[in-house]
Amino acid sequence: MYLLSQKQVQQFQDEGYCLAPDFFSDEDIALMRAELQRLRDDQLLFNKCTKDDGSTPTTDRINLQICPLTPHSDIFRSLPFYKPVGDAIGQLISAPFVQQLDQIFVKPAGIGYGTNWHQDNAYFQSAQIEPHRGVGMWIAIDDTNVNNGTMRLIPNSHKGMKEHKRDLHSDHFITCADSVDESLAVPVEVEAGGVAFFNFGIVHCTKDNNSDQDRAGLALHFCECDVVSEHHPYTHPFIRGDEASDGLREFGRDLSADWLNARNKCSPALI
């Protein structure tokens, strides 16, 4: 059973983020990689990069995204119901809470393009949402480091919302890059299976992948149920609280064993 330490929880409360370097096992990562490969083979990820006009697609800069993910993958749909995930989120925000959204970004080797500075709360446009009541869980599907453009985040940046405008190097992203002091940023350098938890108000980005290996990250977002944003068309399953049913009420089936069952069937050759 994985639980965040008191020190990690305290850092999340004080600075708006914490890292859990060994959250997922090699077997978990093998399953994530196998399912991601299936999604890529099925051409369900799309390049979000554009020339400076916000609309003309690029071929020399690629930032592949699938969002939302759950409608395309029973395996990733089951991950929030895997007990260690809900337990860790329950240490950071209060029940009842739901899943807000899920997505994967892939930065292909050499031409992988970063996702510009932003606060997730600028996307989850609910008038009433308070950033500390939502948490992003960014999972390294591959080893991450500065050379392959890992996530960077700015500690303590969650205490106020910044102005965002359209990022014209992408087809729909928004950014607060103009008001960011990059010298304050911390890179999230973790091996595959490591996790960064961060408050919906934390300013963060990813950079270009200059390495010779693809780099993928999976982002799950959770928030307390009374601040959920309906901005994205998405089912918001209850993860903890009286209305939580391990997916039964939202998806018609108890999904609590699905992650482990799929993991047990996944080929060890992929590890």
Ligand SMILES: O=C(O)CCC(=O)C(=O)O
């Ligand atoms: O992986 C990325 O490029 C960006 C991820 C991100 O910004 C997020 O999860 O909020």
